[in-house]
Amino acid sequence: xxxxxxxxxxxxxxxxxxxxxxxxxxxxxxxxxxxxxxxxxxxxxxxxxxxxxxxxxxxxxxxxxxxxxxxxxxxxxxxxxxxxxxxxxxxxxxxxxxxxxxxxxxxxxxxxxxxxxxxxxxxxxxxxxxxxxxxxxxxxxxxxxxxxxxxxxxxxxxxxxxxxxxxxxxxxxxxxxxxxxxxxxxxxxxxxxxxxxxxxxxxxxxxxxxxxxxxxxxxxxxxxxxxxxxxxxxxxxxxxxxxxxxxxxxxxxxxxxxxxxxxxxxxxxxxxxxxxxxxxxxxxxxxxxxxxxxxxxxxxxxxxxxxxxxxxxxxxxxxxxxxxxxxxxxxxxxxxxxxxxxxxxxxxxxxxxxxxxxxxxxxxxxxxxxxxxxxxxxxxxxxxxxxxxxxxxxxxxxxxxxxxxxxxxxxxxxxxxxxxxxxxxxxxxxxxxxxxxxx
Amino acid sequence: xxxxxxxxxxxxxxxxxxxxxxxxxxxxxxxxxxxxxxxxxxxxxxxxxxxxxxxxxxxxxxxxxxxxxxxxxxxxxxxxxxxxxxxxxxxxxxxxxxxxxxxxxxxxxxxxxxxxxxxxxxxxxxxxxxxxxxxxxxxxxxxxxxxxxxxxxxxxxxxxxxxxxxxxxxxxxxxxxxxxxxxxxxxxxxxxxxxxxxxxxxxxxxxxxxxxxxxxxxxxxxxxxxxxxxxxxxxxxxxxxxxxxxxxxxxxxxxxxxxxxxxxxxxxxxxxxxxxxxxxxxxxxx
Numbered sequence: 050x051x052x053x054x055x056x057x058x059x060x061x062x063x064x065x066x067x068x069x070x071x072x073x074x075x076x077x078x079x080x081x082x083x084x085x086x087x088x089x090x091x092x093x094x095x096x097x098x099x100x101x102x103x104x105x106x107x108x109x110x111x112x113x114x115x116x117x118x119x120x121x122x123x124x125x126x127x128x129x130x131x132x133x134x135x136x137x138x139x140x141x142x143x144x145x146x147x148x149x150x151x152x153x154x155x156x157x158x159x160x161x162x163x164x165x166x167x168x169x170x171x172x173x174x175x176x177x178x179x180x181x182x183x184x185x186x187x188x189x190x191x192x193x194x195x196x197x198x199x200x201x202x203x204x205x206x207x208x209x210x211x212x213x214x215x216x217x218x219x220x221x222x223x224x225x226x227x228x229x230x231x232x233x234x235x236x237x238x239x240x241x242x243x244x245x246x247x248x249x250x251x252x253x254x255x256x257x258x259x260x261x262x263x264x265x266x267x268x269x270x271x272x273x274x275x276x277x278x279x280x281x282x283x284x285x286x287x288x289x290x291x292x293x294x295x296x297x298x299x300x301x302x303x304x305x306x307x308x309x310x311x312x313x314x315x316x317x318x319x320x321x322x323x324x325x326x327x328x329x330x331x332x333x334x335x336x337x338x339x340x341x342x343x344x345x346x347x348x349x350x351x352x353x354x355x356x357x358x359x360x361x362x363x364x365x366x367x368x369x370x371x372x373x374x375x376x377x378x379x380x381x382x383x384x385x386x387x388x389x390x391x392x393x394x395x396x397x398x399x400x401x402x403x404x405x406x407x408x409x410x411x412x413x414x415x416x417x418x419x420x421x422x423x424x425x426x427x428x429x430x431x432x433x434x435x436x437x438x439x440x441x442x443x444x445x446x447x448x449x450x451x452x453x454x455x456x457x458x459x460x461x462x463x464x465x466x467x468x469x470x471x472x473x474x475x476x477x478x479x480x481x482x483x484x485x486x487x488x
Numbered sequence: 489x490x491x492x493x494x495x496x497x498x499x500x501x502x503x504x505x506x507x508x509x510x511x512x513x514x515x516x517x518x519x520x521x522x523x524x525x526x527x528x529x530x531x532x533x534x535x536x537x538x539x540x541x542x543x544x545x546x547x548x549x550x551x552x553x554x555x556x557x558x559x560x561x562x563x564x565x566x567x568x569x570x571x572x573x574x575x576x577x578x579x580x581x582x583x584x585x586x587x588x589x590x591x592x593x594x595x596x597x598x599x600x601x602x603x604x605x606x607x608x609x610x611x612x613x614x615x616x617x618x619x620x621x622x623x624x625x626x627x628x629x630x631x632x633x634x635x636x637x638x639x640x641x642x643x644x645x646x647x648x649x650x651x652x653x654x655x656x657x658x659x660x661x662x663x664x665x666x667x668x669x670x671x672x673x674x675x676x677x678x679x680x681x682x683x684x685x686x687x688x689x690x691x692x693x694x695x696x697x698x699x700x701x702x703x704x705x706x707x708x709x710x711x712x713x714x715x716x717x718x719x720x721x722x723x724x725x726x727x728x729x730x731x732x733x734x735x736x737x738x739x740x741x742x743x744x745x746x747x748x749x750x751x752x753x754x755x756x757x758x759x760x761x762x763x764x765x766x767x768x769x770x771x772x773x774x
């Protein structure tokens with residue numbers, strides 16, 4: 050009797066476990082399938098978009114010289130953004146697919162500049178040549194991507210396996226998808242493009258500009274004493290390390306643990322000239338005892354003390370118990386915006402907690418620009434939207450899309466509840482930039 | 489005897505009345521702290537500044553405690569109109585003038601801010617008509633239950649958060665980044681957390697990666713914390729501060745796009761990237 054009951058209970062338990070296992074298995078497969086389908090869609094879309102980019106490039110070449118290619122160029126711009134979006138959805142972060150992503154980004158920027166910014170003007174001969182080359186390149190990529198697609202379809206390969214293979218420690222050797230995409234990227238790398246600086250520019254380039262710093266190279270020891278003085282930490286445990294070869298400029302990273310309170314600070318000092326590029330201190334700030342205004346004065350005094358003269362406060366922001374300030378160099382009455390210094394000040398005692406002057410260091414040469422405007426402020430104002438009521442104006446140096454410093458009239462104006470910043474080139478009255486000020 | 493008792497009672501009541509009146513008088517004593525208020529500031533003084541400027545019609549924006557452009561122009565217009573020095577700073581003279589020409593109902597304004605109501609504070613319009621339904625439903629009793637008088641306002645002032653965000657980023661961007669930083673680097677020193685946030689921002693700038701915060705964070709395989717779900721842990725205050733530092737332009741990585749933990753050494757490819765430096769447990773690379 051007892052035995053039968055036990056058998057019955059065990060049998061039920063077994064069936065229940067089996068059913069539970071089956072359901073788990075089914076659910077897991079459904080989730081995996083879902084992820085796999087997303088990957089599949091992203092890849093198929095990617096090949097489709099590159100197909101289309103190739104077609105449109107061909108069309109532009111045929112219409113070319115009288116400005117009718119603008120429609121196709123805008124379409125290429127749009128498609129390249131979509132294609133990049135699909136790359137972002139594929140598990141390719143750890144796969145060298147960089148060159149392809151970069152080429153797509155450049156194609157996008159190039160077509161944007163050739164169409165939207167160029168207006169209805171006919172294409173320049175060098176743009177035309179570039180387009181011909183891009184047409185060939187996109188054709189090659191298209192074919193290679195299609196080949197990989199074929200392999201995936203024929204062999205029922207799964208992107209999930211690609212993901213696993215990439216995440217594993219050993220170099221995945223026998224995955225056809227990975228091999229195929231690697232080949233695509235190698236082919237892209239073989240192309241030689243002579244891009245305009247405006248096409249490839251990103252804000253990350255600012256780091257590379259620091260390699261043009263001048264001055265005598267300094268030793269590790271000197272770097273340590275520079276930081277000691279700059280951060281005012283007389284006694285602490287200092288560690289100085291040179292930056293690796295991935296860094297765009299030669300420098301030391303100095304880490305210090307302050308003996309007085311155990312807080313840590315980190316700074317980077319450029320090897321040439323021993324300039325402090327940035328530092329960050331960290332500590333808790335429990336309360337707020339001084340105003341943002343007094344903190345900005347403390348920041349200004351710090352700059353003065355360390356030899357940064359003629360700096361104007363251009364922005365201040367309070368985040369709970371810290372104030373963040375941006376200063377720009379003033380050359381006469383011209384505000385040199387790219388030559389900026391950013392500082393973070395604690396609102397309990399006014400201590401400077403963080404500092405960053407890489408803009409200031411990278412834009413030393415702005416001072417040699419001709420700083421006499423060719424047109425008057427009144428003439429410059431005529432070119433802008435007349436519904437904006439100008440409240441403030443001054444001369445300013447800004448960095449244009451090409452990454453070059455240009456002298457502008459800066460007009461701060463209001464329209465309804467919004468505040469705008471309009472920058473008009475002081476040489477030819479062209480509107481360089483209009484910004485909606487949100488903060 | 490009876491008369492004396494009545495007299496004492498009357499005097500007592502009178503004194504009590506005067507005290508109560510003094511306790512509930514709107515501001516006279518607690519108008520503005522002595523600080524100079526400048527653009528970019530946040531806090532109770534900014535709320536009062538906005539409310540007072542709105543009271544006389546100079547400020548038409550939302551009273552949110554963040555000294556932005558709209559407050560700046562309102563203040564300048566006020567200074568111009570009243571013959572003060574037009575500098576956009578609320579210093580002693582400006583504040584004195586403001587206090588003398590406006591009234592400030594601190595309780596009404598702070599209550600509405602704390603409850604997140606949409607409200608205005610124009611002079612000459614009944615306050616009940618300037619706030620949302622949800623507030624009107626509640627009787628506007630002075631002081632909190634327990635009769636602590638002015639204290640509740642002081643307590644809430646500390647807790648009130650004024651959302652001041654770096655230009656170009658939303659609160660959800662910051663929260664999402666704080667989640668990613670916390671999930672990826674919660675055991676790291678502060679500077680290592682700023683570094684992780686900076687890598688996310690560098691990737692947004694780079695042509696090799698998606699162009700949005702979410703695009704970069706959720707890129708498949710990009711961050712282990714996203715893959716194993718640790719990104720959904722609740723981030724602490726330090727992670728949020730690290731994100732703010734990175735958004736404000738600090739980049740301890742000197743321009744890195746990748747990082748990895750050498751002890752868990754993931755793919756062989758990541759080792760081939762040109763290294764910049766090590767922060768905490770992570771090696772940062774181009």
